[in-house]
Amino acid sequence: EDKVVQSPLSLVVHEGDTVTLNCSYEVTNFRSLLWYKQEKKAPTFLFMLTSSGIEKKSGRLSSILDKKELFSILNITATQTGDSAVYLCAVKRTDKLIFGTGTRLQVFP
Amino acid sequence: ETGVTQTPRHLVMGMTNKKSLKCEQHLGHNAMYWYKQSAKKPLELMFVYSLEERVENNSVPSRFSPECPNSSHLFLHLHTLQPEDSALYLCASSQQGMNTEAFFGQGTRLTVV
Numbered sequence: 001e002d003k004v005v006q007s008p009l010s011l012v013v014h015e016g017d018t019v020t021l022n023c024s025y026e027v028t029n030f031r032s033l034l035w036y037k038q039e040k041k042a043p044t045f046l047f048m049l050t051s052s053g054i055e056k057k058s059g060r061l062s063s064i065l066d067k068k069e070l071f072s073i074l075n076i077t078a079t080q081t082g083d084s085a086v087y088l089c090a091v092k093r094t095d096k097l098i099f100g101t102g103t104r105l106q107v108f109p
Numbered sequence: 110e111t112g113v114t115q116t117p118r119h120l121v122m123g124m125t126n127k128k129s130l131k132c133e134q135h136l137g138h139n140a141m142y143w144y145k146q147s148a149k150k151p152l153e154l155m156f157v158y159s160l161e162e163r164v165e166n167n168s169v170p171s172r173f174s175p176e177c178p179n180s181s182h183l184f185l186h187l188h189t190l191q192p193e194d195s196a197l198y199l200c201a202s203s204q205q206g207m208n209t210e211a212f213f214g215q216g217t218r219l220t221v222v
Contacts, residue, residue: 004151031208032208034210036213040215041197041199041215041216041218042111042113042199042213042214042215042216043152043199043213044111044213045210045211045212048208048209048210050208088152090152092208096154096157096165097142097152097154097201097211098151098154099144099151099152100151101149101150101151102151
């Protein structure tokens with residue numbers, strides 16, 4: 001059975017800290033791995049990763065994929081209170097997205 | 110604004126009611142999805158429509174009935190729901206055949222009383 005596992009389930013940090021969110025997967029017919037940020041309702045797209053070892057970066061956020069070990073990490077440096085959200089990892093299999101439970105990040109001033 | 114619009118944003122219904130959720134996408138995509146998000150559970154895929162044909166139905170109870178009249182619109186018809194069906198229902202769209210991301214609507218927060 002396909003599965004996507006995220007850890008930790010929740011994380012509480014102070015502004016300025018650096019955090020690493022983890023996502024491991026066991027999915028047949030893998031096409032890509034996606035990260036989304038969900039603040040209130042609609043998940044918003046962050047990154048799509050298809051190749052191992054190539055870091056994607058957007059401001060203070062970066063992500064990398066390891067297709068041999070079947071995991072990805074999402075790093076956030078110099079966290080801000082606006083980074084507080086649930087971060088969702090999803091694996092795309094043909095046209096089906098399989099989601100993990102998410103990591104709830106809370107950043108306090 | 111993601112280009113995917115869902116209505117209503119909130120819905121409270123009794124177990125004997127019939128209601129419908131609506132989703133509209135303005136992105137020119139050819140695939141649309143319904144997801145259910147319950148507390149502390151992963152997003153659960155319910156239905157997939159590709160080119161207006163249902164291609165996936167993940168063992169969803171028959172009290173949920175999807176309808177896709179065209180590539181821009183998707184409905185979820187609800188009848189005789191149970192309290193455990195209370196959840197956030199998210200609609201998404203994507204372009205089938207391309208390895209691109211899905212875009213989500215704001216969701217409908219459904220409460221069954």
